[in-house]
Amino acid sequence: MGYSLNFSVVWRNFDKLWGGLALSLELAVISLAIGIAIGLVLAVIYVSGGRFTRMAIAVYVEAFRNTPLILLVYLVFYGLPQIVDIRYDATTSFVATLSIYAGAYLVEVFRSGLEAIPQGQIDAGRAIGLTPLQRLAYVRLPAMVRISLPALSNTFISLFKDTSIASVIAVPELTWGAQWINLNTFRIVEAYLVATAMYLVTGYVMLFGLRLVERRFQVARNA
Amino acid sequence: MHEPLLTIRDLKKSFGRTEVLKSIDLDVGRGEVVAVIGPSGSGKTTLLRCINFLETYDGGSVRIDGAEVGYTEGRKRRGERALARMRAETGMVFQSFNLFPHLTAAQNVMLGLTKVRRKTKAEAREIAGHWLGRVGLGHKAEALPSELSGGQQQRVGIARAVAMEPKILLLDEITSALDPELVGEVLEVVRGLAAEGMTMLMVTHEIAFARDASSRIVFMADGTIAAEGPPVELIASAEANPRLFSFLARFRASHF
Numbered sequence: 001m002g003y004s005l006n007f008s009v010v011w012r013n014f015d016k017l018w019g020g021l022a023l024s025l026e027l028a029v030i031s032l033a034i035g036i037a038i039g040l041v042l043a044v045i046y047v048s049g050g051r052f053t054r055m056a057i058a059v060y061v062e063a064f065r066n067t068p069l070i071l072l073v074y075l076v077f078y079g080l081p082q083i084v085d086i087r088y089d090a091t092t093s094f095v096a097t098l099s100i101y102a103g104a105y106l107v108e109v110f111r112s113g114l115e116a117i118p119q120g121q122i123d124a125g126r127a128i129g130l131t132p133l134q135r136l137a138y139v140r141l142p143a144m145v146r147i148s149l150p151a152l153s154n155t156f157i158s159l160f161k162d163t164s165i166a167s168v169i170a171v172p173e174l175t176w177g178a179q180w181i182n183l184n185t186f187r188i189v190e191a192y193l194v195a196t197a198m199y200l201v202t203g204y205v206m207l208f209g210l211r212l213v214e215r216r217f218q219v220a221r222n223a
Numbered sequence: 224m225h226e227p228l229l230t231i232r233d234l235k236k237s238f239g240r241t242e243v244l245k246s247i248d249l250d251v252g253r254g255e256v257v258a259v260i261g262p263s264g265s266g267k268t269t270l271l272r273c274i275n276f277l278e279t280y281d282g283g284s285v286r287i288d289g290a291e292v293g294y295t296e297g298r299k300r301r302g303e304r305a306l307a308r309m310r311a312e313t314g315m316v317f318q319s320f321n322l323f324p325h326l327t328a329a330q331n332v333m334l335g336l337t338k339v340r341r342k343t344k345a346e347a348r349e350i351a352g353h354w355l356g357r358v359g360l361g362h363k364a365e366a367l368p369s370e371l372s373g374g375q376q377q378r379v380g381i382a383r384a385v386a387m388e389p390k391i392l393l394l395d396e397i398t399s400a401l402d403p404e405l406v407g408e409v410l411e412v413v414r415g416l417a418a419e420g421m422t423m424l425m426v427t428h429e430i431a432f433a434r435d436a437s438s439r440i441v442f443m444a445d446g447t448i449a450a451e452g453p454p455v456e457l458i459a460s461a462e463a464n465p466r467l468f469s470f471l472a473r474f475r476a477s478h479f
């Protein structure tokens with residue numbers, strides 16, 4: 001009851017939050033980029049692959065989508081170096097984890113995008129003599145990008161929020177910045193309120209921007 | 224010599240346990256326009272799709288210019304690249320247009336020209352412009368399919384197919400997804416191609432058009448060719464062919 005808000009210590013240490021936000025965005029963007037690469041390659045392999053490859057990919061997707069991210073983060077950072085001879089700092093470890101995690105989601109996004117393309121368009125590509133690779137490059141992938149774009153934006157925003165989990169292995173992103181202020185000043189409410197506001201504002205700005213991009217593509221698809 | 228351009232012999236095709244094509248024999252000569260009619264489900268689409276190997280078949284042969292389309296002489300399935308090369312020799316126009324939605328009208332026509340025919344962008348653009356002009360869409364080159372009417376989309380579909388200079392053009396009920404007032408503009412384009420000597424095999428429900436534009440009509444029923452002949456003779460023979468008679472009876476009132 002006796003707690004009165006005092007934001008001045010938060011402003012004095014604002015660089016921790018500001019730098020944290022920048023790192024959070026960086027983690028999300030890099031993980032998204034790697035996740036897109038993983039997702040694209042595996043989705044293409046999935047739709048053109050045999051039973052065994054499909055099963056292997058499905059196992060990866062299910063395993064990573066159904067495990068709490070925080071456990072994966074612990075496993076990769078603390079567990080993996082115990083088993084195999086590998087060394088990395090917390091940030092690298094987290095990017096690797098989040099990328100593989102994002103990949104699992106994006107395989108699904110791209111796979112369903114690829115499978116949603118009307119057979120007639122693929123037939124049209126075959127009929128003019130395109131090879132399978134050409135059909136993929138000029139017919140299927142462009143159509144898939146349009147279909148997958150909304151899900152891709154949502155994934156990006158989720159990833160941005162998921163970066164807060166990196167704080168558990170002391171990656172100095174936004175949530176960690178708030179924790180630092182809390183531990184050093186005991187202004188717990190102020191620190192977390194400001195961090196929350198920063199997540200919200202950034203998330204909404206991204207959502208708004210991505211919807212604009214989507215709309216441009218949408219116009220091209222069914223105006 | 225004077226061998227037909229397209230030779231189909233004993234063609235058989237089943238989907239699971241349903242026999243969809245039961246020993247089809249059909250020849251189409253160079254410059255000939257052959258119409259295929261028949262009730263829905265009789266195998267017309269499947270026949271066309273076997274000709275450019277969009278569908279594999281279980282027996283018999285399909286030859287264009289003497290070469291089997293889908294299989295090597297030892298009846299091994301051709302590799303994908305060889306198949307693609309063979310398919311480029313046949314043009315196909317679809318009932319549902321199937322334009323590439325992310326490409327403009329011109330780009331739809333250019334894709335095969337640049338990627339399959341290896342034309343430069345400039346050459347392809349010129350050819351696309353020529354054919355779009357021919358189908359009356361010179362002014363719509365930069366339009367996306369979604370900005371075009373059904374009739375216009377289908378004319379782009381025709382331009383896309385003929386720009387590849389195929390040996391034969393396969394048309395599958397190309398007007399049946401169109402509003403009645405748009406049918407005429409598309410048939411006019413086909414008539415023009417026929418007049419120029421394009422070899423065509425066209426599935427159609429436009430009996431009057433089949434009668435006027437084709438040199439031969441093939442009537443399919445239950446996966447077989449139940450009757451065939453020059454339009455006037457075939458239609459006259461319907462009195463003696465109950466299946467053909469009942470099929471044509473549905474059109475008589477409206478089209479004759």
Ligand SMILES: Nc1ncnc2c1ncn2[C@@H]1O[C@H](COP(=O)(O)OP(=O)(O)O)[C@@H](O)[C@H]1O
Pocket residue numbers: 238243261262263264265266267268269270
């Ligand atoms: N991909 C397919 N799988 C299973 N059955 C099919 C497939 N395509 C066509 N059929 C069946 O084959 C028969 C002939 O179809 P189709 O060639 O489309 O006839 P038409 O074009 O004369 O209407 C129909 O009974 C249809 O249901």
Ligand SMILES: [Mg+2]
Pocket residue numbers: 267268269396
């Ligand atoms: Mg059909």
